Amino acid sequence: MSYTLLKRENSDSCVELAEQYVLGRVPCMLTRCSRKGIYVLLCVLLYGITFLVLAPLACISFKHVGLDVICFRNKAAGNARLIAQNQARLNRSLVTLREYSRIDSYCRMFPATCRRKNAQIADGEEKTAERDLQNVSIGMQLIRKTFAGGLAISFVTTRRRSNITGYRGQYLSQSVAKMLNIINHGDRLTNDVPIYFSICNVDPRLEVNPEISNLPKWIPVHKRFDGRRKLSIEDARSSYEKAKNDYVFCLEHTLQTNASYILLMEDDALAMDNLFHVLSHFIFSLRKLSSDETHVPLLDKLTYLKLFYPVHLSGYFNVDPERVPELISVALVLTALTLCAVTFCQPSLRVSPTFVKIAFVFFLLVVVIIGRYNIIELRSVSDRLFYLTPAPRGSAVAVLYPRQGALDIARYLPLYRCDKRLPKDLAMGEIVIKHGLDARLVQPNLFEHIGHYSSVHQKLRNPFAT
Structure with a gap:
């Protein structure tokens, strides 16, 4: 028991x-x-907010987004908006050009250039000039030394005919008016630097380009084709070959000014207001100490500096190797900031590795949706936030050449035969790679590409990919 x-x-x-x-x-x-x-539940909320709320808002708020395939855009409405913007900008530009047409001579607009041309300095005057140079700031001395030969600014233009009723592109008028305004408002780079401003007309027809008639008469216009020079058989057969030869002609013509730097643009490149402020910043910051202990700007060691790159090629998913690490870096920074904010607001809260992974993937998707272009544009709030990267192949809408770089491109580019597979901008990239040269790209863009109408394809471009 x-x-x-x-x-x-x-x-x-x-x-x-x-x-x-x-x-x-x-x-x-x-x-x-x-x-x-x-x-x-957190994952469902975050990803639901990302794709159902944030993505549609990004499509509405931003012209260029990373995942354009998720956006249902109205291209007709986008085209109408760009056409209206172009017309309003053109009307303002025509008023501006009429005001500049009242200037009676080139020397009144660019007095420093004419002083340089007409200078006959005697021995005594030379000593005075050296003493005056010592009295100015170190920054201005550097500017004057860098641009000792001046700055040549030229637009490559041709007639653009539109088959759209009532649409007038007239991009050259807008681009020239904006550039003259930027120069006229003054900058330490343009105040005392000789400016050689010109238009390079590559239209094969002998009659006057109607766009040029809108410009002030004192602006020099150089024609590639006249009674002596006519369109060659190769140029007539291939528009890509003609575009290359046009570019080489205009580059060689600007080299005749003996300018230290050459800014060569297509006629639909609209400069940003801070163009020369940013270039001045690069002159001061990107320099190294040479053997004679004087500061030498690094810009003059480049072959060329691209000032614009197409938006639709600026995304994270690109052939350029630095794009994906850049995407991951931005997502990591946002994740770290979020963790700091969480621990600051709730010090007793224990953050698990799962939460970190969820936050990282969330911000990765957010960055991709918003798009690299819109994120980089945040840097435009300050001239000091612009930066240089290795220049990708493609796009020659606006390029700044040091003199030696322009000589190299003018010498090597004619050796390439350009076609649909190898246009001139890709050929320029081939030259840089083949000869071991150095070319850079400024980011964000310092120019806007307003050429909404393609004269080659005779139609409007995608309004959300210009």
């Missing part, structure tokens, strides 16, 4: 121990289940 009681007591104690174990484990299991449920 005692054995039976002992066995029953042992069984009761085992049951009690089992009950205690189960009752002790249940809260832990419930806690784990509730924690997993919270993470699942």
Whole structure:
């Protein structure tokens, strides 16, 4: 009987121990289940907000987004908006050009250039000039030394005919008016630097380009084709070959000014207001100490500096190797800032690795949706936030050449035969790679490409990819 009681007591104690174990484990299991449920709910909310709220808002708010395939855009409305913007900008530009037409001569607009041309400095005057140079700031001395030969600014233009009723592109008028305004408002780079401003007309027809008639008469216009020079058979057969030869002609013509730097643009390149402020910043900051202990700007060691790159080629998913690491870096920074904010607001909260992973993937998707272009544009709030990267192949809408770089491109580019597979901008990239040269790209863009109408394809471009 005692054995039976002992066995029953042992069984009761085992049951009690089992009950205690189960009752002790249940809260832990419930806690784990509730924690997993919270993470699942958090994932659903974050990804739902990303794709159902943030993505549509990005499509509405931004012209260029990273995942354009998720946007249902109205191209007709986009084209109408760009046409209206172009017309309004053209009307303002024509008023501006009429004001500049009242200037009676080139020397009144660019007095420093004419002073340089007409300078006949005697020995005594030369000493005075050297003494004056010592009295100016170190920055201005550097500017004058860098641009000792001046800055040549030229637009490559040709007639653009539109088959759209009532649409007048007239991009040259807008680009020239904006550039003259930027120069006229003054900058330490343009105040005392000789400016050689010109138009390079590559239209094969002998009659006057109607766009040029809108410009002030004192602006020099250089024609590639006249009674002596006519369109060659190769140029007539291939528009790509003609575009290359046009570019080489205009580059060689600007080199005749003996300018230290050459800014060569297509006629639909609209400069940003801070163009020369940013270039001045690069002159001061990108320099190295040479053997004679004087500061030499690094810009003059480049072959060329691209000032514009197409928006639709500026995304994270590109052949350029630095784009994906840049995407990951931005997502990591945003994740780190979020973790700092969470720990600051709730110091007692323990952040799990799962939360970190959820936050990182979320910000990765957010950055991709918003798009690299819109994120880089945040840097435009300050001239000091612009930066240089290796120049990708493609696009020669606006390029700044040091003199030696312009000589190199003018020498090597004619050796390439350009076609649809190898246009002139890709050929320029081939030259840089083949000869071990250095070319850079400014980011964000310092120019806007307003050429909404393609004269080659005779149609409007995608309004969300210009």
